[in-house]
Amino acid sequence: MNKKGQxxxxxxxxxxxxxxxxxxxxxxxxxxxxxxxxxxxxxxxFYLAEGAIENSISVFTSAIANYQVAPDVENMDLTTTYxxxxxxxxxxxxxxxxxxxxxxxxxxxxxxxxxxxxxxxAIHPLNNNIRITLHQxxxxxxxxxxxxxxxxxxxxxxxxxxxxxxxxRIHANQSIYIDADSNANxxxxxxxxxxxxxxxxxxxxxxxxxxxxxxxxxxxNGSAKYENMDSGTTTIxxxxxxxxxxxxxxxxxxxxxxxxxxxxxxxxxxxxSIQPGGYYSxxxxxxxxxxxxxxxxxxxxxxxxxxxxxxxxxxxxxNNRDGKTVRMSVVDLSKLSGIVPAGEPRCNTCTNxxxxxxxxxxxxxxxGQTEEPGIKLINGExxxxxxxxxxxxxxxxxxxxxxxxxxxxxxxxxxxxCDAINLLSGDWVDSTSTSGLGARKAEDTTINAAFIxxxxxxxxxxxxxxxxxxxxxxxxxxxxxxxxxxxxxALWESAISKGKWKYxxxxxxxxxxxxxxxxxxxxxxxxxxxxTPWAVEARxxxxxxx
Numbered sequence: 001m002n003k004k005g006q007x008x009x010x011x012x013x014x015x016x017x018x019x020x021x022x023x024x025x026x027x028x029x030x031x032x033x034x035x036x037x038x039x040x041x042x043x044x045x046f047y048l049a050e051g052a053i054e055n056s057i058s059v060f061t062s063a064i065a066n067y068q069v070a071p072d073v074e075n076m077d078l079t080t081t082y083x084x085x086x087x088x089x090x091x092x093x094x095x096x097x098x099x100x101x102x103x104x105x106x107x108x109x110x111x112x113x114x115x116x117x118x119x120x121x122a123i124h125p126l127n128n129n130i131r132i133t134l135h136q137x138x139x140x141x142x143x144x145x146x147x148x149x150x151x152x153x154x155x156x157x158x159x160x161x162x163x164x165x166x167x168x169r170i171h172a173n174q175s176i177y178i179d180a181d182s183n184a185n186x187x188x189x190x191x192x193x194x195x196x197x198x199x200x201x202x203x204x205x206x207x208x209x210x211x212x213x214x215x216x217x218x219x220x221n222g223s224a225k226y227e228n229m230d231s232g233t234t235t236i237x238x239x240x241x242x243x244x245x246x247x248x249x250x251x252x253x254x255x256x257x258x259x260x261x262x263x264x265x266x267x268x269x270x271x272x273s274i275q276p277g278g279y280y281s282x283x284x285x286x287x288x289x290x291x292x293x294x295x296x297x298x299x300x301x302x303x304x305x306x307x308x309x310x311x312x313x314x315x316x317x318x319n320n321r322d323g324k325t326v327r328m329s330v331v332d333l334s335k336l337s338g339i340v341p342a343g344e345p346r347c348n349t350c351t352n353x354x355x356x357x358x359x360x361x362x363x364x365x366x367x368g369q370t371e372e373p374g375i376k377l378i379n380g381e382x383x384x385x386x387x388x389x390x391x392x393x394x395x396x397x398x399x400x401x402x403x404x405x406x407x408x409x410x411x412x413x414x415x416x417x418c419d420a421i422n423l424l425s426g427d428w429v430d431s432t433s434t435s436g437l438g439a440r441k442a443e444d445t446t447i448n449a450a451f452i453x454x455x456x457x458x459x460x461x462x463x464x465x466x467x468x469x470x471x472x473x474x475x476x477x478x479x480x481x482x483x484x485x486x487x488x489x490a491l492w493e494s495a496i497s498k499g500k501w502k503y504x505x506x507x508x509x510x511x512x513x514x515x516x517x518x519x520x521x522x523x524x525x526x527x528x529x530x531x532t533p534w535a536v537e538a539r540x541x542x543x544x545x546x
Contacts, residue, residue: 044124046545051090052080052091056120065536078091095116132546143536150169151172151488156177157178158177159203167518168520174195175197177204188216190255196258196266197258198259213228215227216228218253244258268533287362293306318433319497321499325371328373354383354384361396383414396418404445407449415530416452420454423471427441437508463501479512
């Protein structure tokens with residue numbers, strides 16, 4: 001073979017080798033690309049399933065808190081749809097694992113616990129062969145909201161201008177802003193200050209530090225030791241301080257914790273639960289609409305079933321904060337229980353019409369366009385509940401005004417749930433509502449009740465009044481004490497009473513002393529007000545993938 005032929009053969013061999021090598025390289029590239037694509041799709045379906053688990057936990061706890069499913073529901077099916085990812089739907093199932101509920105006590109708090117398994121299966125929308133199933137075990141925990149001294153679904157602000165002491169559990173589902181004005185001292189006499197957001201030692205509305213002192217009890221060996229959060233205008237420890245995650249635990253021994261220490265949100269009822277046709281109105285054994293009383297489905301007659309004047313209607317109250325006249329239903333709780341004051345006509349056929357299940361629902365539906373509806377509770381110093389009923393919960397979708405001492409002599413388990421809570425001393429007279437504060441002097445008032453009420457939201461340069469103004473006041477309290485034993489829960493913004501907080505004329509002057517304490521009787525679940533709602537928590541226990 002000549003040299004030319006040999007060269008041609010060598011060339012063919014080289015070309016063949018190159019073809020083999022290039023084919024191998026191409027196969028490897030395609031294989032690696034397919035592997036990368038498969039890995040990417042596996043990661044995507046994992047996140048789809050994980051997201052469905054998170055959504056299922058949120059929907060599940062919210063459904064329990066809002067009475068949409070029973071707290072011991074056996075099974076619940078859910079679908080999570082990702083509209084931005086090929087409109088992919090991921091199905092999940094929640095299954096009860098325990099037939100018997102466990103009761104735990106953490107500190108003074110009673111918690112009902114039951115384990116559930118959440119299973120979510122995700123299939124990739126572009127490749128049906130790529131799928132994953134995740135399993136998440138959770139402990140569903142039910143915590144009575146009134147076993148908190150303070151529970152806020154949003155931001156909690158505590159900025160008192162005078163010395164103030166708080167006891168009991170304090171929890172916010174968002175951030176806490178805590179400080180004290182001038183030379184005041186705010187003392188947190190509690191082993192539980194929790195935020196699912198951050199905890200700041202400054203104002204929310206303008207970010208400024210105040211000159212007062214915040215001291216918080218230390219959880220160490222049961223001691224009564226307190227450590228300051230600040231010193232004058234200098235913050236010692238809050239979420240803005242480097243090293244907060246460990247620093248808060250070191251300083252307060254576990255009393256103060258935020259999202260940085262793993263605190264998560266608790267699901268709580270929404271405002272829809274207090275609307276007509278909602279959970280509370282549907283379960284109340286006595287419902288009052290305007291001036292009409294319906295008891296266990298039967299409409300009662302004035303003078304025959306209940307004393308004359310039990311429910312009256314007035315438009316003589318002017319709310320300076322809202323700038324509106326209030327069309328008010330005035331409910332005389334003493335008369336509603338069948339008691340007729342001396343000197344008034346007897347009512348031989350009247351009975352005790354306080355609710356037989358402890359739940360009273362009151363609403364108005366005929367306020368004019370320039371008015372706002374309101375409910376005023378009077379003569380509630382002694383709650384004469386029916387035999388066997390040791391409490392009274394009053395619920396309204398309207399603002400509620402409590403006049404004078406409330407449950408101060410009977411000490412039953414009491415609660416008021418409403419759009420906004422307003423407290424009036426026993427000296428209050430409607431006709432002075434348009435007069436100056438000099439004509440509206442408050443007297444000492446004592447209230448033993450838990451509250452769930454709406455608040456307004458702090459905006460830049462506009463403070464909402466904070467916890468210290470959670471109950472809305474309408475008098476000059478400068479020489480009077482406001483004594484409250486109970487619980488303060490804020491789950492929604494006021495939908496009716498929307499006026500912004502304002503101090504001084506023509507609204508109110510702060511009490512001489514705010515003597516507010518948590519009602520420790522609530523630590524026993526048997527002593528909670530009727531129909532106390534739950535805060536629902538889901539703690540993750542274990543997870544695995546198929």
